[in-house]
Amino acid sequence: MPPARCDPLLPVCEPGTSLPIIMGCGTSVATETQGKRVETGVAGLQWSAQSVAGSKDGTVKTPTPALTMKAAVLIQRWYRRYVARLEMRRRYTWNIFQSIEYAGEQDQLQLSSFFSFMLDNFTQLNGNGPDLISQLLDPVVDPWLDRETCYNLIPVPESYTGPRLSFPLSISDTNALLSAFKEQQALHARYVLQLLYETKKLLKQMPNIIHLSTSYTKEITICGDLHGRLDDLLLIFYKNGLPSAETPYVFNGDFVDRGKKSIEVVILLFAYLLLYPDYMHLNRGNHEDHIMNLRYGFTKEVMQKYKTHGREILQLFQDIFSLLPVATVIDGKILIVHGGISDQTDLDFLSSIDRHKVKSALRFPRRSLEQLDLGQSCRQAKRMRSTDSSRPSSSRSHSKNQRTPNLRKRRCGLSRQDSAASTSSSSSSSSSSSSLCSPRTPSCLSPRPCPSSPSMPYNINVLQVPFLDSLSSVPPPLPPQHEREWKQIVDILWSDPKTQEGCSPNTFRGGGCYFGPDVTQRLLLQHGLQLLIRSHECKQEGYELCHGGQVITIFSASNYYEEGSNRGAYIKVGRELVPRFYQYQVSRTTRKLTLTQRVRAAEGSALKALKEKLFSHRTELMAGFQQHDQNNTGNVSVSEWAQVLESVLRLDLPWRTLRPHLTRLAADGSVEYQSCFEDMEAGIPLPQVTPNLADTLFRYRTDIEIIFNIIDKDHSGLISTEEFRHTWRLFSAHLGVDIDDRAIDDLARSIDFNKDGSIDFTEFLEAFRVVHKLDNKDQQLNGKIDGEKYS
Amino acid sequence: MAESKQSAETTDVQKKIRAAFEAFDYELNNTVNVREIGTIIYSLGCFPSQKDLHDFIAKVEEDHTECIHLDKFLPAMTKVLLEHKFPPIPEDTLLQAFEVLDKEKKGYLEPEELTKYMTQEGESFTQEEMDEMLTALADREKNCIYYKDIISQLTIDPDK
Numbered sequence: 001m002p003p004a005r006c007d008p009l010l011p012v013c014e015p016g017t018s019l020p021i022i023m024g025c026g027t028s029v030a031t032e033t034q035g036k037r038v039e040t041g042v043a044g045l046q047w048s049a050q051s052v053a054g055s056k057d058g059t060v061k062t063p064t065p066a067l068t069m070k071a072a073v074l075i076q077r078w079y080r081r082y083v084a085r086l087e088m089r090r091r092y093t094w095n096i097f098q099s100i101e102y103a104g105e106q107d108q109l110q111l112s113s114f115f116s117f118m119l120d121n122f123t124q125l126n127g128n129g130p131d132l133i134s135q136l137l138d139p140v141v142d143p144w145l146d147r148e149t150c151y152n153l154i155p156v157p158e159s160y161t162g163p164r165l166s167f168p169l170s171i172s173d174t175n176a177l178l179s180a181f182k183e184q185q186a187l188h189a190r191y192v193l194q195l196l197y198e199t200k201k202l203l204k205q206m207p208n209i210i211h212l213s214t215s216y217t218k219e220i221t222i223c224g225d226l227h228g229r230l231d232d233l234l235l236i237f238y239k240n241g242l243p244s245a246e247t248p249y250v251f252n253g254d255f256v257d258r259g260k261k262s263i264e265v266v267i268l269l270f271a272y273l274l275l276y277p278d279y280m281h282l283n284r285g286n287h288e289d290h291i292m293n294l295r296y297g298f299t300k301e302v303m304q305k306y307k308t309h310g311r312e313i314l315q316l317f318q319d320i321f322s323l324l325p326v327a328t329v330i331d332g333k334i335l336i337v338h339g340g341i342s343d344q345t346d347l348d349f350l351s352s353i354d355r356h357k358v359k360s361a362l363r364f365p366r367r368s369l370e371q372l373d374l375g376q377s378c379r380q381a382k383r384m385r386s387t388d389s390s391r392p393s394s395s396r397s398h399s400k401n402q403r404t405p406n407l408r409k410r411r412c413g414l415s416r417q418d419s420a421a422s423t424s425s426s427s428s429s430s431s432s433s434s435s436l437c438s439p440r441t442p443s444c445l446s447p448r449p450c451p452s453s454p455s456m457p458y459n460i461n462v463l464q465v466p467f468l469d470s471l472s473s474v475p476p477p478l479p480p481q482h483e484r485e486w487k488q489i490v491d492i493l494w495s496d497p498k499t500q501e502g503c504s505p506n507t508f509r510g511g512g513c514y515f516g517p518d519v520t521q522r523l524l525l526q527h528g529l530q531l532l533i534r535s536h537e538c539k540q541e542g543y544e545l546c547h548g549g550q551v552i553t554i555f556s557a558s559n560y561y562e563e564g565s566n567r568g569a570y571i572k573v574g575r576e577l578v579p580r581f582y583q584y585q586v587s588r589t590t591r592k593l594t595l596t597q598r599v600r601a602a603e604g605s606a607l608k609a610l611k612e613k614l615f616s617h618r619t620e621l622m623a624g625f626q627q628h629d630q631n632n633t634g635n636v637s638v639s640e641w642a643q644v645l646e647s648v649l650r651l652d653l654p655w656r657t658l659r660p661h662l663t664r665l666a667a668d669g670s671v672e673y674q675s676c677f678e679d680m681e682a683g684i685p686l687p688q689v690t691p692n693l694a695d696t697l698f699r700y701r702t703d704i705e706i707i708f709n710i711i712d713k714d715h716s717g718l719i720s721t722e723e724f725r726h727t728w729r730l731f732s733a734h735l736g737v738d739i740d741d742r743a744i745d746d747l748a749r750s751i752d753f754n755k756d757g758s759i760d761f762t763e764f765l766e767a768f769r770v771v772h773k774l775d776n777k778d779q780q781l782n783g784k785i786d787g788e789k790y791s
Numbered sequence: 792m793a794e795s796k797q798s799a800e801t802t803d804v805q806k807k808i809r810a811a812f813e814a815f816d817y818e819l820n821n822t823v824n825v826r827e828i829g830t831i832i833y834s835l836g837c838f839p840s841q842k843d844l845h846d847f848i849a850k851v852e853e854d855h856t857e858c859i860h861l862d863k864f865l866p867a868m869t870k871v872l873l874e875h876k877f878p879p880i881p882e883d884t885l886l887q888a889f890e891v892l893d894k895e896k897k898g899y900l901e902p903e904e905l906t907k908y909m910t911q912e913g914e915s916f917t918q919e920e921m922d923e924m925l926t927a928l929a930d931r932e933k934n935c936i937y938y939k940d941i942i943s944q945l946t947i948d949p950d951k
Contacts, residue, residue: 088811088830091814
């Protein structure tokens with residue numbers, strides 16, 4: 001049936017709805033709307049011509065009401081379409097940020113699992129004893145023991161103009177801190193240490209779950225993630241009042257990391273905790289974790305701000321984080337936790353465990369690694385579903401009995417070459433291994449001896465270490481009790497809600513669970529609760545309700561992904577236990593940004609981040625494109641292009657839609673695939689290095705930096721020969737390769753290019769280049785690769 | 792031949808629909824909230840009326856759960872696009888529409904005028920929509936809407 005044509009400007013509405021006026025302009029309208037009405041444009045010209053003619057006469061005719069309404073409807077539709085397009089772009093932008101963010105979390109889990117693995121399995125393999133390795137990752141003393149407190153001995157110079165605290169803290173101290181931080185002043189390390197020491201003492205007395213009552217107070221304010229955004233915290237205090245008996249607060253975790261002022265935020269929170277232990281309550285978040293801090297910036301921030309005492313400060317933070325309570329309950333009705341729950345969550349059990357044992361959620365008890373592995377496999381299966389791809393779902397089938405060869409799905413693009421290249425090694429560990437930091441390009445994996453250090457014939461393989469996949473063979477000797485305690489806490493800190501029923505591994509993040517409405521329902525019922533308040537996920541409006549209103553997400557860092565990306569919010573609950581939401585947005589400009597401007601700004605930086613991802617996987621992507629481009633035309637079809645991107649990057653993004661922003665089309669509509677690396681190349685400060693190395697180092701820089709920081713136990717920014725020797729012994733033990741100390745020292749010396757007796761990060765990066773036999777030794781890496789790129 | 796061409800067109804259309812849908816599929820479970828449907832349909836180049844939207848949603852919504860499943864959305868939306876059910880309104884009519892509202896032929900509209908028409912006529916805007924529209928479209932210095940200048944902003948298609 002040919003579409004019926006009618007005036008495009010006829011407003012469409014049902015008889016009797018909001019526009020009775022419509023009946024006057026033609027009865028046909030109403031009947032048209034009943035069924036097949038179609039608008040097309042042409043007829044509109046006529047009335048328009050009339051109205052223009054009217055004005056020429058000099059007699060301004062008032063258009064008929066019908067005409068006015070037609071015009072209004074037309075503008076409204078165009079405008080709504082315009083907003084819809086913007087909204088769509090905003091959505092894509094959001095997805096890019098979130099995909100990259102969660103991919104980073106997975107990276108961190110992978111890296112940590114490697115160290116956990118080393119810790120758990122190789123401590124007895126050589127004569128060096130367990131202390132060697134455990135110190136590498138876990139230099140923690142039991143936090144219940146007091147670290148030696150030497151802050152009294154630290155002199156505060158006369159010239160110091162920042163706040164001088166006296167303990168026990170009073171309001172004048174917290175006020176001094178507030179105004180100092182507003183003025184960009186720093187708190188002297190002496191006071192930081194003392195404040196942390198006092199905080200630790202206080203936290204030790206706290207239970208795992210804090211119970212609050214609204215009967216003593218008017219209202220309780222609950223805030224979500226702050227992530228080092230001092231401006232947001234100050235804005236909350238400004239709008240809602242400083243913490244006090246009248247204004248008690250619950251801060252629901254993730255105080256640190258990502259933002260530039262993590263230390264200021266966390267010190268203010270601790271100061272108020274010390275001042276009002278009954279009115280200030282802090283829940284642990286998944287970023288209150290010293291291993292997460294290595295990747296997401298808090299470690300770095302502390303070391304930069306406190307060069308001399310940074311290490312002691314970090315150690316105290318590490319203790320304190322593991323001593324933070326994990327949940328708060330208001331009036332026995334509202335449960336507040338950072339992430340969420342799982343079907344295993346049991347508040348009674350949770351309140352009984354020694355929470356400080358879980359120093360990091362990233363330190364897996366051995367058996368839990370299998371669960372994690374399972375989760376990873378499911379993630380891939382899920383992605384298969386969501387992209388409706390015809391790729392064989394290999395991972396799910398062998399998740400149980402046969403390990404996925406490479407758990408890092410986004411790096412799977414090379415897993416085929418990987419295994420092909422590495423199966424030559426015979427040991428069971430390496431047959432399923434993927435390399436930790438070595439480039440996954442075939443050329444780099446080829447087992448050629450490295451000419452630069454002939455004393456170490458095996459150094460090609462030195463950095464090839466197994467990931468979780470190899471751990472399946474490890475027997476689970478840990479007492480299940482420990483594992484259950486660990487899981488209780490990890491689920492609380494890492495989980496996200498989902499709309500479907502049930503509980504499944506949190507495949508997107510790589511840790512924790514997705515919990516469905518039934519899981520929520522059951523837990524609330526079991527404990528006589530009404531509501532679950534959690535944080536952990538950035539929401540555009542700062543808060544979001546789900547599970548029929550039984551779960552609230554609250555997030556307090558506005559502009560989290562980018563200026564204008566989201567609002568922050570906090571909740572107030574009074575005696576009636578009805579949550580009320582307060583939204584805000586920190587703004588650097590006084591002028592209100594339009595939706596267009598906000599979307600554009602966020603989109604720009606999202607695309608930039610994405611471009612960096614593309615560049616860092618250039619070798620794999622090019623290999624993928626070239627498979628589809630046998631004739632070397634430089635072009636592939638749009639769908640081939642999208643397919644290659646998804647199979648290499650695994651970001652689950654709408655590549656076809658993003659395509660116009662990432663790459664050029666040739667005249668015939670195909671993609672000129674080289675063009676998706678273009679902008680980045682110009683910005684990369686590594687002109688002389690082979691592309692292969694550039695993109696490899698670019699990609700793994702974060703991982704390498706974390707390894708460096710772990711080896712650099714005292715966080716001095718330099719690895720001593722001693723520290724270096726420990727690390728290589730560890731690697732060699734793992735690989736079963738016999739390397740004597742002399743060879744290690746030789747290697748250390750060869751890495752110490754400037755011969756100052758220690759290895760800095762640039763030299764460390766360079767070592768990877770040497771180890772991976774990228775021959776031109778004269779090309780010094782200039783260490784200018786922006787460390788912020790991935791953080 | 793014709794058939795294969797038809798199916799190729801269908802495949803292409805469905806890919807677009809799927810991509811738009813998935814942008815709002817927060818949990819990767821092939822569902823979106825009902826309030827996102829308008830955005831998805833508009834972003835696919837359609838100009839449905841509010842009633843069109845209601846009717847469409849009534850057809851695809853799962854028992855008033857506020858959830859729309861891809862299984863229902865995809866065939867329904869494919870039909871809409873292939874049969875051009877909510878076809879685009881030509882761009883040139885947009886200028887004419889503004890001219891109709893600009894009764895004194897000033898070449899611009901006062902915010903109050905525009906607000907009156909947009910919130911009281913036709914498919915009325917909410918206050919929030921109106922505020923956003925004025926922030927986005929009004930000239931900052933003169934505080935009025937030079938409609939000739941903003942038409943390209945409204946009609947631009949960044950994906951082409």
